[in-house]
Amino acid sequence: MVQSATPTPARPGIAPSPKGRTFPNGNPELGYNPSGVRNTDSAIPLHRSKPVIHDYACEGPAPGNLGFRWTYGSNVAAKNRDPRVQVVQYNEDSFVLRQNVCVHWEAPFTYLLFGNTGALLIDSGATARGDHYPLRETVDAIITRWAQARGRSRIPLTVALTSGEDVAQNQGLVQFAGRRDTVIVPRPLEVMKRFYGLGKSWPSDTGKIDLGDRVIDVIPTPGTHKDGVSFYDPYCDFLFTGDLLFPGKINIGNDRDFIASLERLKAFAAAHPVKWLLGGHVEMMFVPGKYYPRFANYKPYERVLEMAPELIDEAIQYAREVQGRDMMLIRPDFALFNGVSPDQRTQAWPAGVPKINPPHPF
Secondary structure (H helix, E strand, C coil): CCCCCCCCCCCCCCCECCCCCECCCCCHHHCCCCCCCCCCCCCCCCCCCCCCCCCCCCCCCCCCCCCCCCCCECCCHHHCCCCCEEEEEEECCEEEEEECCCCCCCCCEEEEEECCCCEEEECCCCCCCCCCCCHHHHHHHHHHHHHHHCCCCCCCEEEECCCCCCHHHHHHHHHHCCCCCEEECCCCHHHHHHHCCCCCCCCCCCEEEECCCCEEEEEECCCCCCCCEEEEECCCCEEEEECCCCCCEEEECCHHHHHHHHHHHHHHHHHCCCCEEEECCCCEECCCCCECCCCCCECCCECCCCECCCHHHHHHHHHHHHCCCCEEEECCCCEEEECCCCCCCCCCCCCCCCCCCCCCCC
16 A cells, blocks of 8 residues: 655644655745844845845944965965955945956955945055956855845946055956946045045045945055055945055054044044944964964964954054154064165064964975
Protein backbone atom coordinates (compact mmCIF):
# COMPACT_ATOMS: atom_id res chain seq x y z
CA MET A 1 0.00 0.00 0.00
CA VAL A 2 1.30 3.39 -0.94
CA GLN A 3 1.07 5.94 1.84
CA SER A 4 0.29 9.57 0.99
CA ALA A 5 2.95 12.11 1.87
CA THR A 6 2.21 14.14 4.96
CA PRO A 7 2.90 17.89 4.55
CA THR A 8 5.70 19.14 6.73
CA PRO A 9 4.25 21.21 9.57
CA ALA A 10 5.25 24.84 9.31
CA ARG A 11 7.45 26.23 12.07
CA PRO A 12 6.62 29.65 13.52
CA GLY A 13 7.70 32.33 11.07
CA ILE A 14 8.12 29.87 8.19
CA ALA A 15 5.46 29.90 5.51
CA PRO A 16 4.42 26.57 3.93
CA SER A 17 4.26 26.32 0.16
CA PRO A 18 1.19 24.85 -1.61
CA LYS A 19 3.06 21.51 -1.79
CA GLY A 20 3.78 21.44 1.93
CA ARG A 21 7.38 22.62 1.72
CA THR A 22 8.64 25.58 3.70
CA PHE A 23 10.46 28.72 2.67
CA PRO A 24 13.98 28.24 4.07
CA ASN A 25 14.60 31.99 4.16
CA GLY A 26 11.49 32.83 6.12
CA ASN A 27 8.00 34.05 5.42
CA PRO A 28 8.02 37.02 3.04
CA GLU A 29 4.69 38.14 4.49
CA LEU A 30 6.12 38.80 7.95
CA GLY A 31 7.57 42.22 7.06
CA TYR A 32 11.34 42.17 7.33
CA ASN A 33 11.64 45.90 6.87
CA PRO A 34 8.90 47.51 8.97
CA SER A 35 8.78 51.26 9.46
CA GLY A 36 11.51 52.54 11.76
CA VAL A 37 13.68 49.41 11.59
CA ARG A 38 17.18 49.71 10.14
CA ASN A 39 19.64 47.18 8.76
CA THR A 40 17.13 44.42 8.29
CA ASP A 41 17.12 42.02 5.37
CA SER A 42 15.50 44.18 2.72
CA ALA A 43 16.42 41.60 0.06
CA ILE A 44 13.37 39.50 1.01
CA PRO A 45 11.44 39.24 -1.22
CA LEU A 46 13.56 40.06 -4.29
CA HIS A 47 10.62 40.97 -6.51
CA ARG A 48 8.91 44.11 -5.23
CA SER A 49 5.92 46.08 -6.41
CA LYS A 50 7.38 49.34 -5.10
CA PRO A 51 10.80 50.59 -3.89
CA VAL A 52 11.90 50.02 -0.31
CA ILE A 53 12.24 53.20 1.74
CA HIS A 54 14.69 53.06 4.64
CA ASP A 55 14.52 55.20 7.73
CA TYR A 56 18.03 56.60 8.20
CA ALA A 57 17.14 58.63 11.28
CA CYS A 58 18.34 56.71 14.30
CA GLU A 59 19.82 56.97 17.75
CA GLY A 60 23.45 55.92 17.73
CA PRO A 61 25.50 54.69 14.78
CA ALA A 62 24.06 52.15 12.40
CA PRO A 63 25.58 48.75 13.18
CA GLY A 64 28.14 47.23 10.85
CA ASN A 65 31.28 45.15 10.75
CA LEU A 66 34.90 46.08 10.11
CA GLY A 67 36.25 42.96 11.84
CA PHE A 68 38.33 41.48 9.05
CA ARG A 69 41.81 41.59 7.54
CA TRP A 70 42.62 43.46 4.35
CA THR A 71 44.53 41.67 1.64
CA TYR A 72 48.17 42.60 2.07
CA GLY A 73 49.92 41.95 -1.23
CA SER A 74 52.77 39.67 -2.20
CA ASN A 75 56.55 39.66 -2.35
CA VAL A 76 56.23 39.29 -6.12
CA ALA A 77 53.39 41.55 -7.24
CA ALA A 78 52.97 39.80 -10.61
CA LYS A 79 52.09 36.55 -8.81
CA ASN A 80 49.40 38.05 -6.58
CA ARG A 81 45.95 36.51 -7.13
CA ASP A 82 43.86 38.57 -4.71
CA PRO A 83 40.94 40.62 -6.10
CA ARG A 84 42.07 43.87 -7.68
CA VAL A 85 39.33 45.61 -5.70
CA GLN A 86 38.55 44.21 -2.26
CA VAL A 87 34.94 44.87 -1.28
CA VAL A 88 33.66 44.77 2.29
CA GLN A 89 30.00 45.42 3.07
CA TYR A 90 29.88 47.30 6.36
CA ASN A 91 26.10 47.15 6.37
CA GLU A 92 23.29 47.09 3.82
CA ASP A 93 23.93 50.65 2.65
CA SER A 94 27.66 51.17 3.27
CA PHE A 95 30.60 49.58 1.47
CA VAL A 96 34.36 49.89 1.91
CA LEU A 97 36.51 49.20 -1.16
CA ARG A 98 40.28 48.93 -1.29
CA GLN A 99 42.65 48.84 -4.23
CA ASN A 100 44.97 45.82 -4.22
CA VAL A 101 48.42 46.81 -2.93
CA CYS A 102 49.97 44.87 -5.82
CA VAL A 103 48.05 46.98 -8.32
CA HIS A 104 49.25 50.19 -6.66
CA TRP A 105 51.48 50.38 -3.60
CA GLU A 106 49.41 53.13 -1.93
CA ALA A 107 46.39 50.77 -1.84
CA PRO A 108 43.84 53.59 -1.37
CA PHE A 109 40.39 53.14 0.09
CA THR A 110 37.15 54.27 -1.49
CA TYR A 111 33.72 54.33 0.13
CA LEU A 112 30.29 53.69 -1.41
CA LEU A 113 27.23 54.93 0.49
CA PHE A 114 23.54 54.55 -0.41
CA GLY A 115 20.48 56.57 0.49
CA ASN A 116 16.87 56.32 -0.62
CA THR A 117 17.39 58.33 -3.81
CA GLY A 118 21.11 58.27 -4.56
CA ALA A 119 24.56 56.80 -4.00
CA LEU A 120 27.90 58.45 -3.22
CA LEU A 121 31.37 57.18 -4.11
CA ILE A 122 34.08 58.88 -2.07
CA ASP A 123 37.44 58.88 -3.92
CA SER A 124 38.40 56.87 -6.97
CA GLY A 125 41.76 55.20 -6.39
CA ALA A 126 45.24 55.46 -7.89
CA THR A 127 44.88 53.72 -11.27
CA ALA A 128 43.02 54.95 -14.33
CA ARG A 129 42.88 51.78 -16.42
CA GLY A 130 39.81 49.69 -15.77
CA ASP A 131 41.50 46.45 -16.85
CA HIS A 132 44.11 46.93 -14.09
CA TYR A 133 41.78 48.44 -11.51
CA PRO A 134 38.11 47.67 -12.28
CA LEU A 135 36.60 50.24 -9.93
CA ARG A 136 33.67 51.23 -12.13
CA GLU A 137 32.86 47.60 -12.94
CA THR A 138 32.89 46.79 -9.23
CA VAL A 139 30.78 49.80 -8.25
CA ASP A 140 28.28 49.08 -11.04
CA ALA A 141 27.88 45.51 -9.82
CA ILE A 142 27.23 46.66 -6.24
CA ILE A 143 24.75 49.29 -7.38
CA THR A 144 22.90 46.79 -9.59
CA ARG A 145 22.55 44.29 -6.78
CA TRP A 146 21.54 46.97 -4.27
CA ALA A 147 18.94 48.42 -6.65
CA GLN A 148 17.42 45.00 -7.34
CA ALA A 149 17.14 44.28 -3.63
CA ARG A 150 15.45 47.63 -3.06
CA GLY A 151 13.04 47.34 -5.98
CA ARG A 152 14.63 50.12 -8.02
CA SER A 153 15.44 50.27 -11.70
CA ARG A 154 18.07 52.99 -11.34
CA ILE A 155 20.00 54.86 -8.68
CA PRO A 156 21.91 58.10 -9.46
CA LEU A 157 25.59 58.15 -8.45
CA THR A 158 27.70 61.08 -7.25
CA VAL A 159 31.48 60.69 -7.36
CA ALA A 160 33.33 63.02 -4.98
CA LEU A 161 36.98 63.31 -3.97
CA THR A 162 38.62 64.11 -0.66
CA SER A 163 41.14 65.93 -2.86
CA GLY A 164 41.25 66.46 -6.60
CA GLU A 165 44.99 67.11 -6.25
CA ASP A 166 45.70 63.72 -4.69
CA VAL A 167 46.90 61.45 -7.50
CA ALA A 168 46.35 58.40 -5.29
CA GLN A 169 42.64 59.18 -5.17
CA ASN A 170 41.74 60.87 -8.45
CA GLN A 171 43.02 58.54 -11.16
CA GLY A 172 39.99 56.25 -11.31
CA LEU A 173 37.72 59.22 -11.96
CA VAL A 174 38.10 58.80 -15.74
CA GLN A 175 36.37 55.43 -15.53
CA PHE A 176 33.10 57.20 -14.69
CA ALA A 177 33.26 59.74 -17.52
CA GLY A 178 30.09 59.50 -19.61
CA ARG A 179 28.42 57.08 -17.21
CA ARG A 180 24.64 57.38 -17.16
CA ASP A 181 22.98 58.87 -14.06
CA THR A 182 26.33 60.06 -12.73
CA VAL A 183 27.46 63.42 -11.34
CA ILE A 184 31.21 63.92 -10.91
CA VAL A 185 32.14 66.70 -8.52
CA PRO A 186 34.45 69.06 -10.47
CA ARG A 187 38.14 68.87 -9.58
CA PRO A 188 39.24 72.53 -10.02
CA LEU A 189 39.17 74.17 -6.59
CA GLU A 190 37.00 77.19 -7.40
CA VAL A 191 34.48 75.11 -9.33
CA MET A 192 34.38 72.52 -6.57
CA LYS A 193 33.68 75.23 -4.00
CA ARG A 194 30.70 76.47 -6.00
CA PHE A 195 29.39 72.92 -6.47
CA TYR A 196 29.15 72.52 -2.69
CA GLY A 197 27.81 76.06 -2.23
CA LEU A 198 31.03 77.20 -0.55
CA GLY A 199 32.18 79.76 -3.10
CA LYS A 200 32.10 82.62 -0.60
CA SER A 201 32.39 80.73 2.69
CA TRP A 202 35.34 78.38 2.14
CA PRO A 203 36.71 76.96 4.40
CA SER A 204 34.54 78.02 7.34
CA ASP A 205 31.17 76.66 6.18
CA THR A 206 30.01 73.13 5.29
CA GLY A 207 28.27 71.72 2.23
CA LYS A 208 25.75 68.89 1.79
CA ILE A 209 25.21 65.88 -0.45
CA ASP A 210 21.65 64.55 -0.09
CA LEU A 211 21.34 60.84 -0.88
CA GLY A 212 17.70 60.72 0.13
CA ASP A 213 17.17 60.83 3.92
CA ARG A 214 20.92 60.28 4.34
CA VAL A 215 22.57 63.69 4.09
CA ILE A 216 26.38 63.71 3.96
CA ASP A 217 28.19 66.77 5.34
CA VAL A 218 31.10 68.17 3.33
CA ILE A 219 33.72 69.81 5.56
CA PRO A 220 36.55 71.87 4.02
CA THR A 221 39.86 70.52 5.36
CA PRO A 222 42.80 71.92 3.39
CA GLY A 223 46.27 71.33 4.79
CA THR A 224 47.71 68.32 3.05
CA HIS A 225 46.09 69.57 -0.18
CA LYS A 226 44.64 72.99 -0.99
CA ASP A 227 41.31 71.47 -2.00
CA GLY A 228 41.00 68.91 0.80
CA VAL A 229 37.54 68.03 2.11
CA SER A 230 36.26 65.52 4.64
CA PHE A 231 32.85 63.85 4.59
CA TYR A 232 30.60 63.04 7.55
CA ASP A 233 27.95 60.32 7.44
CA PRO A 234 25.35 60.78 10.23
CA TYR A 235 23.97 57.27 9.63
CA CYS A 236 27.11 55.29 10.50
CA ASP A 237 28.73 58.21 12.37
CA PHE A 238 31.80 57.99 10.15
CA LEU A 239 34.14 60.86 9.37
CA PHE A 240 35.98 60.23 6.09
CA THR A 241 39.22 62.20 6.32
CA GLY A 242 41.16 61.21 3.20
CA ASP A 243 44.81 62.30 3.40
CA LEU A 244 44.28 64.78 6.24
CA LEU A 245 44.33 62.22 9.04
CA PHE A 246 44.95 58.53 8.48
CA PRO A 247 47.20 55.80 9.93
CA GLY A 248 50.25 56.58 7.85
CA LYS A 249 52.74 59.20 6.71
CA ILE A 250 50.86 62.50 6.61
CA ASN A 251 52.58 64.93 4.25
CA ILE A 252 51.64 68.43 5.38
CA GLY A 253 51.37 70.93 2.55
CA ASN A 254 50.52 74.00 4.63
CA ASP A 255 50.95 73.61 8.37
CA ARG A 256 48.77 76.59 9.24
CA ASP A 257 45.87 75.24 7.16
CA PHE A 258 46.52 71.75 8.49
CA ILE A 259 46.10 72.81 12.12
CA ALA A 260 43.06 74.95 11.30
CA SER A 261 41.42 71.99 9.52
CA LEU A 262 42.09 69.67 12.44
CA GLU A 263 40.58 72.22 14.80
CA ARG A 264 37.58 72.48 12.48
CA LEU A 265 37.18 68.69 12.62
CA LYS A 266 37.51 68.77 16.41
CA ALA A 267 34.71 71.33 16.68
CA PHE A 268 32.58 69.32 14.25
CA ALA A 269 33.16 66.08 16.19
CA ALA A 270 32.21 67.85 19.42
CA ALA A 271 28.84 68.74 17.91
CA HIS A 272 28.22 65.44 16.07
CA PRO A 273 28.66 61.82 17.17
CA VAL A 274 31.71 60.25 15.51
CA LYS A 275 32.32 56.52 15.82
CA TRP A 276 35.41 56.23 13.58
CA LEU A 277 37.70 58.29 11.43
CA LEU A 278 38.23 56.50 8.13
CA GLY A 279 41.13 57.78 6.05
CA GLY A 280 42.33 57.14 2.53
CA HIS A 281 45.22 54.76 3.28
CA VAL A 282 46.87 52.50 5.84
CA GLU A 283 50.66 52.70 6.06
CA MET A 284 51.33 52.10 9.76
CA MET A 285 52.16 48.67 11.13
CA PHE A 286 50.36 47.12 14.08
CA VAL A 287 53.30 48.01 16.32
CA PRO A 288 53.44 51.65 17.51
CA GLY A 289 55.19 54.21 15.32
CA LYS A 290 56.42 51.81 12.61
CA TYR A 291 55.30 52.26 9.02
CA TYR A 292 55.91 50.74 5.62
CA PRO A 293 58.21 52.53 3.17
CA ARG A 294 56.98 53.86 -0.14
CA PHE A 295 56.55 51.38 -3.01
CA ALA A 296 56.14 48.37 -0.69
CA ASN A 297 53.66 45.89 -2.17
CA TYR A 298 53.80 43.37 0.68
CA LYS A 299 52.31 44.63 3.95
CA PRO A 300 51.41 41.68 6.18
CA TYR A 301 51.41 43.62 9.48
CA GLU A 302 49.18 46.60 8.78
CA ARG A 303 47.40 48.57 11.46
CA VAL A 304 43.60 48.59 11.28
CA LEU A 305 41.97 51.24 9.09
CA GLU A 306 39.67 52.87 11.65
CA MET A 307 40.94 55.57 14.00
CA ALA A 308 39.34 56.76 17.24
CA PRO A 309 38.07 60.38 17.09
CA GLU A 310 40.29 61.21 20.10
CA LEU A 311 43.25 61.07 17.73
CA ILE A 312 42.18 64.47 16.38
CA ASP A 313 43.38 66.02 19.65
CA GLU A 314 46.68 64.17 19.41
CA ALA A 315 47.16 65.27 15.81
CA ILE A 316 46.52 68.92 16.78
CA GLN A 317 49.01 68.72 19.64
CA TYR A 318 51.85 67.37 17.52
CA ALA A 319 50.98 69.42 14.44
CA ARG A 320 51.64 72.49 16.57
CA GLU A 321 55.05 71.05 17.48
CA VAL A 322 56.10 70.76 13.84
CA GLN A 323 54.54 74.06 12.72
CA GLY A 324 57.13 76.31 11.15
CA ARG A 325 59.79 73.61 11.29
CA ASP A 326 61.04 71.29 8.55
CA MET A 327 60.86 67.99 10.38
CA MET A 328 59.12 64.68 10.81
CA LEU A 329 57.46 63.51 14.01
CA ILE A 330 56.43 59.94 14.80
CA ARG A 331 53.41 58.96 16.86
CA PRO A 332 52.00 55.47 17.50
CA ASP A 333 49.18 55.83 14.96
CA PHE A 334 50.59 58.29 12.40
CA ALA A 335 53.71 60.19 11.39
CA LEU A 336 53.80 63.88 10.46
CA PHE A 337 56.07 65.11 7.67
CA ASN A 338 56.28 68.90 7.49
CA GLY A 339 58.47 70.32 4.73
CA VAL A 340 60.52 67.15 4.38
CA SER A 341 60.56 64.17 2.04
CA PRO A 342 58.23 61.24 2.81
CA ASP A 343 61.43 59.17 2.79
CA GLN A 344 62.90 61.23 5.64
CA ARG A 345 64.41 59.21 8.48
CA THR A 346 64.91 60.14 12.11
CA GLN A 347 67.33 58.71 14.64
CA ALA A 348 65.47 60.11 17.65
CA TRP A 349 62.63 57.82 18.73
CA PRO A 350 59.87 59.83 20.41
CA ALA A 351 59.43 59.56 24.16
CA GLY A 352 56.39 57.62 25.25
CA VAL A 353 56.19 55.50 22.07
CA PRO A 354 57.17 51.87 22.70
CA LYS A 355 59.88 50.78 20.29
CA ILE A 356 58.85 47.32 19.18
CA ASN A 357 60.18 45.59 16.10
CA PRO A 358 57.58 43.70 14.10
CA PRO A 359 58.31 40.07 13.21
CA HIS A 360 60.22 39.44 10.00
CA PRO A 361 57.63 38.67 7.31
CA PHE A 362 59.61 35.92 5.57
